[in-house]
Amino acid sequence: MGDVFSNLGLGFGVVFQFVQWTPAFLGGTSIPIPVNILLCLIGALVGTLVGVLPGIGTIATVAMLLPITFGLPPVGALIMLAGIYYGAQYGGSTTSILVNIPGEAGSVVTALDGFQMAKQGRAGPALAIAAIGSFFAGCVATVLIAVLGAPLTKLALAFGPAEYFSLMVLGLIFAVVLAKGSVLKAIAMIVLGLLLSMVGSDIETGASRMAFNIPELADGLGFATLAMGLFGFAEIIRNLDAGGESDRQLVQNKVSGLMPTAKDLKDSAPAIGRGTVLGSILGILPGGGAVIASFAAYTLEKKISKTPQKFGRGAIQGVAAPESANNAAAQTSFIPLLTLGIPPNAVMALMVGAMTIHGIVPGPQVMQKQPDLVWGMIASMWVGNLMLLIINLPLVGIWVRLLRVPYRLMFPSIVIFCSIGIYSVNNAPTDVIIAGIFGLIGYWLIKHDFEPAPLLLGMVLGPLMEENLRRALLISRGDWSVFVTRPVSAVLMAIAAALLVLTVLPALRKKRDEVFVESEN
Amino acid sequence: MNWYGRSLASGFLAVLAGLGVSSSQALAQAYPTRNITMIVPFAAGGPTDVIARIVTGHMAQTLGQTIIIENVVGAGGTTATARAAKAANDGYTLITGHMGTHAASVPLYPKLAYHPEKDFEPVGLLAGTPILILARKDLPPKDLKEFIAYVKANESKINAAHAGVGSVSNVSCELLHSVLGVKPIGVPFNGTGPAMNALVAGQVDYMCDQIVNAVPQINGGTIKAYAVATPERNPSLPNVPTTTEAGLPAFQAQAWNAIFAPKGTPPEVVAKLNAAVVKALDDETVRKRLLELGSVIPPAADRTPAALGTLVKNEIAKWTPVLKAVN
């Protein structure tokens, strides 16, 4: 424990480092500048901006801003990049809640209840609780990294292909649970998502699959492209159906308080706690753990809630839990990088790139060799989260005011922002067209009561599931029993099976009642 | 069309296009007059990207113009390379290709939208990163000889990891397998990170990979290295023998990186760019940073455009039989 304090002390020392700045115009007087704090702030601000703009994802931004950091000292550069990363997690929930456009896989579930809350005039509390939950999760995860980072690394290594496959199966079951309508249709949507995720090139043979020789499809459909289409464009098209405008006006008149009430806080506190725990654990798993953190948290809340029917219709727990899980996972996904030197996801791979360019190649010894870097980054996470809370709470008022912009002006603006965002991912005009096509498909799906969220989750989990299944079978030489003989995998499979039974059985029984409830609305 | 007619025509086009078309002699003399775009067909921060950034940073000083690096990822770098092949051949769009995009891609992708020799002018070789034979830390063999015997004896049980079809780790491992005459199962991962994670965790037995990614893990004792596939030992891993020393001289592999320009780029421009590359490779700071990465800087004789052309030709000849046999 003493070590942790001295290490954190070192970390905060790095973060609060002052550099003497002696500009010529002051004639030799030097001003102390807290460089790392400023870089952290810039990172957090840029991250928030990027998170808010639909389409422009974290990976793209970190990749874009990587060259800018070359001129900075390595610690400062990494603090800034880390700031962008978790800043984007905060910002990403904003568009999910306000306009139903999830910028990243993690905020798909936030859109489910967040957007409903916004429709009910409760965008303020939704945004605020997302920020508060994220802050709490960020604090806990930072402490976790500092105290248990090294031992937790073992978890990352215990997960082989068989375990990942089982985790992904569990993830798909979560996706069924979060649907609010017909279970059969939700499963169909997941399978459609899985099918769409197959487009691209095969991991083992490199063969092109269902890409029809379109170069933009060679690497598969992009998440941002699909999300913008199915959520962003489809939502706009649907709102343009007769009555959209008056519907919107109704929403604007209803806007109630900006901040969550005492009841809101009381309702969401346990959800934030559970989300944080789930997110922290799943975030450590490299290669896909963090992706399912948010909807695992959502599923848990829906399953243990006394009023599960409220989920998908504006339950504040449905925003609090996934947002906390999301941010906790974003934070703990640094653990494999800091302790093993292995990047668990694409953003972390870019961080490794940033280190490499500065002449630091992270590995298992990076904690011993570069303690100032590692602990400086950990301390900066806490500082960054605090900054983000301070930035985001006042912003809530501005965002909510944005909702009062008449929809006739709002929707063309969203079309433009989404188009630029999608285009900027690969500088590919075809991506914009693909998103447009998925906008029409999404419109059709909404009209036929198919929910797009399970589709998107199937799309995200599909490749992870297929690849790990194939890896596991290659390693076991075709022996399917690995999924139940390996203990971790067996436990995950058992949970998945139990959850499936719990979901499908009542759904079959309650079918008639639910139709009745729907028709009364 | 005579010279006069050509310049008239190009002058006309120049007026049409507002500022100028670039293929005329005079413009090549003045080159470069504006920013140069360098396409890197891999993600920012990867080995090729880092090498490209270190070298172009110095080249920009020599040429007196900014070199903007544009990372375009996808399909093992072939998407970006195809784009560069179609770019204007005025010397303002260049590409940093590597062993994969400009050699191994030929047998790997039958429908490749470009040809490394026919669609590009070689500019200059930058630096290569040696390939290592790596294994999980508790794999029984102690040295390369034992490893070879072990792989041959356990061909049906052993697993090789690689970072995806067409990646450096994939093609170099295929070369190793063809040298050894074995066909063990290759387990594909999505990139070097996950593959390395599986190796550290002991889920797979061995892999071949670039030195940059492996040095810290070897020094940290989480994995072990049997040999480096270059003629000389690498200063960053002085205790790892070369394949020649360890008894497998036939396995030589290096992930070389080089600058190419679209076909038809004026020779004067190529010469200017090559001179800038050579100057950068002689610079102390550039050398130091490249060596820190464990990369190998080519000797003076290998730095000419012609030498790069020969290298590409030889590499295609080297990889084609190896990778054709796999597909």
Place this chain on the structure above:
Amino acid sequence: MNATPGQAPVKSIMPKWVRNEQDFVGGIAMMAIAAFALWASSDLQGMRGFSFGAGTAPRMFATLLLILGAGITAVGIFTEGQHLAKYHWRGPFFVTLAILSFSQTIRSMGMIFAAMTSFLIAACGSAETKWVETIIVGACLTAFCALLFPYALGLPLQLLPTFMIR
């Protein structure tokens, strides 16, 4: 929206035995997508010994979707449900047109032109659009984007048409 006898009869092109038109059509569409995917992945390799081929997983999921689609269609026949939803052409048409226009002009005409035209086309999608207001907002938004994306975020976006840059 239930098909209760009290409501005005909605004109339906569906045969009488289809009681839930929404699900019936939805299920058939899913089956069509599955069939298309099966056709599109038919040229891919199947199982090779114990290891999956490139086509194994796509065909597996497509078959599953085919079964689920059939299930949804069956639900459409055997349960009471809603009539087909009404579609409106104006919104989808102009929003799609705006997206197409953006994608076709961004490369050659630059972002300022692409964003502005696309904004105006999209605005046609709503009957409530007031043109003076729309043009002013569109211009401001375009200016904002022109500053934000290339300058604040450093995206390599071309602002002006290609013929003006050269």
